[in-house]
Amino acid sequence: MAALRIFSLLVLTFSLLSVSVTVGGHNITDILAGSSDYSQFNSYLTQTKLADEINSRTTITVLVLNNGAMSALAGKHPLSVIKNALSLLVLLDYYDPQKLHQISKGTTLTTTLYQTTGNAPGNLGFVNVTDLKGGKVGFGSAASGSKLDSSYTKSVKQIPYNISVLEIDAPIIAPGILTAPAPSAAGVNITGLLEKAGCKTFANLLVTSGVIKTYESTVDKGLTVFAPSDEAFKADGVPDLSKLTQAEVVSLLEYHALAEYKPKGSLKTNKDSISTLATNGAGKFDLTTSTSGDEVVLHTGVGPSRVADTVLDATPVAIFTVDNVLLPTELFGKSPSPAPAPEPVSAPAPSPAKSPSPSPADAPSPVAPSPPAPPMDTPEGAPADAPAESESSKAKNAAVHVSAICLLRLRLE
Ligand SMILES: *[C@@H]1O[C@H](CO)[C@@H](O)[C@H](O)[C@H]1NC(C)=O
Numbered sequence: 385m386a387a388l389r390i391f392s393l394l395v396l397t398f399s400l401l402s403v404s405v406t407v408g409g410h411n412i413t414d415i416l417a418g419s420s421d422y423s424q425f426n427s428y429l430t431q432t433k434l435a436d437e438i439n440s441r442t443t444i445t446v447l448v449l450n451n452g453a454m455s456a457l458a459g460k461h462p463l464s465v466i467k468n469a470l471s472l473l474v475l476l477d478y479y480d481p482q483k484l485h486q487i488s489k490g491t492t493l494t495t496t497l498y499q500t501t502g503n504a505p506g507n508l509g510f511v512n513v514t515d516l517k518g519g520k521v522g523f524g525s526a527a528s529g530s531k532l533d534s535s536y537t538k539s540v541k542q543i544p545y546n547i548s549v550l551e552i553d554a555p556i557i558a559p560g561i562l563t564a565p566a567p568s569a570a571g572v573n574i575t576g577l578l579e580k581a582g583c584k585t586f587a588n589l590l591v592t593s594g595v596i597k598t599y600e601s602t603v604d605k606g607l608t609v610f611a612p613s614d615e616a617f618k619a620d621g622v623p624d625l626s627k628l629t630q631a632e633v634v635s636l637l638e639y640h641a642l643a644e645y646k647p648k649g650s651l652k653t654n655k656d657s658i659s660t661l662a663t664n665g666a667g668k669f670d671l672t673t674s675t676s677g678d679e680v681v682l683h684t685g686v687g688p689s690r691v692a693d694t695v696l697d698a699t700p701v702a703i704f705t706v707d708n709v710l711l712p713t714e715l716f717g718k719s720p721s722p723a724p725a726p727e728p729v730s731a732p733a734p735s736p737a738k739s740p741s742p743s744p745a746d747a748p749s750p751v752a753p754s755p756p757a758p759p760m761d762t763p764e765g766a767p768a769d770a771p772a773e774s775e776s777s778k779a780k781n782a783a784v785h786v787s788a789i790c791l792l793r794l795r796l797e
């Protein structure tokens with residue numbers, strides 16, 4: 385009996401682990417492209433990258449506005465404000481027309497994508513759905529005193545139970561959502577934000593190399609920054625930057641940013657290789673991504689790095705912290721470049737990070753006896769795969785750990 389419980393627990397643990405990397409398979413852009421009535425709404429979903437966020441989720445309902453209703457928002461507000469307003473129309477539950485009319489007690493509050501952004505104070509990220517008399521269904525902000533100003537008009541598309549698309553006749557306006565000062569991307573102090581987020585080393589490098597100017601020059605068009613934490617620079621295997629030429633330092637820093645806005649949802653649905661600011665005719669300097677649940681991992685060809693925290697997501701600027709310095713193959717891969725030779729790195733003495741203390745710097749490579757030196761001469765696949773492997777075994781170890789705790793609990797019961 386107990387053995388059975390333990391067994392099923394383990395099965396559960398591992399099946400939870402393998403819970404899919406898969407996304408719904410729906411494409412909201414495609415669904416709405418069928419009707420020119422939604423061209424404005426659809427265009428804003430693309431511009432704000434909300435389309436990617438919607439495609440990366442299942443069990444959702446998108447409340448769409450036709451071009452007439454969209455005129456209340458379109459062109460009247462900064463993109464980041466419109467993004468918030470549209471996020472409030474993405475319900476994290478599945479409502480088809482039938483379910484709308486079967487809400488228990490006739491009224492409910494439902495979570496929206498806006499709630500998940502962290503920008504929604506109080507209950508402003510929730511929407512009130514109420515079955516009104518005469519078969520009408522009203523929507524409004526959950527904030528107290530809000531009116532149900534928006535009504536269901538018709539069904540657009542259902543893919544049960546992944547996505548339902550319903551038309552409503554007016555935007556749902558949460559108090560303050562349109563008037564709140566938009567986090568101004570243009571005036572954003574990138575280095576200031578990076579310092580506060582624990583990326584001082586990276587911020588200093590950007591300033592001393594002048595690369596911060598390159599970052600700032602693309603802010604209007606779009607900018608995404610992957611900032612390694614201060615710990616990342618102290619980790620084993622990070623090349624000695626003082627051994628790089630000035631041009632190489634510039635490329636390395638430019639490699640940590642994209643000239644486009646790619647928030648988390650877009651990274652999650654990305655399937656292509658991504659160009660960076662370092663990409664030029666001579667070198668690809670690109671990145672690929674992989675996703676596991678809510679987690680995104682960047683791959684350089686030399687090694688993986690987890691996207692850790694979102695420091696800023698204000699259309700068109702996104703800033704993330706990453707666990708490891710991103711090492712492009714163009715500098716650290718194939719060529720026997722100025723990167724430190726394997727020998728001195730594996731020598732016992734010089735590295736302070738080798739101390740037995742479990743410093744956070746050791747975290748990224750704890751599991752496998754993975755090669756300490758960064759760049760091997762091997763081409764793309766191998767080095768990228770090896771650390772990725774240890775990443776996943778790390779996850780498994782975590783799961784085993786969890787199971788062990790569960791087993792302990794069972795024993796105690
Ligand atoms: C619904 O989403 C799941 C993934 O969660 C996917 O496997 C399935 O194919 C989707 N169904 C349809 C009809 O698209």
Ligand SMILES: *[C@@H]1O[C@H](CO)[C@@H](O)[C@H](O)[C@H]1NC(C)=O
Nearest residue numbers: 411412413414415417439653
């Ligand atoms: C979704 O559909 C649009 C329009 O058909 C297409 O351009 C886009 O690449 C599709 N997105 C994905 C992730 O397949």
Ligand SMILES: *[C@@H]1O[C@H](CO)[C@@H](O)[C@H](O)[C@H]1NC(C)=O
Nearest residue numbers: 491492493512514530531532
């Ligand atoms: C939704 O709003 C209506 C009208 O303001 C209110 O009567 C109802 O209690 C609200 N529903 C919930 C679940 O708060």
Ligand SMILES: *[C@@H]1O[C@H](CO)[C@@H](O)[C@H](O)[C@H]1NC(C)=O
Nearest residue numbers: 572573574575576577579580
């Ligand atoms: C940005 O922040 C840094 C650190 O807080 C500060 O030294 C710098 O003066 C700020 N720059 C601007 C333009 O405000």
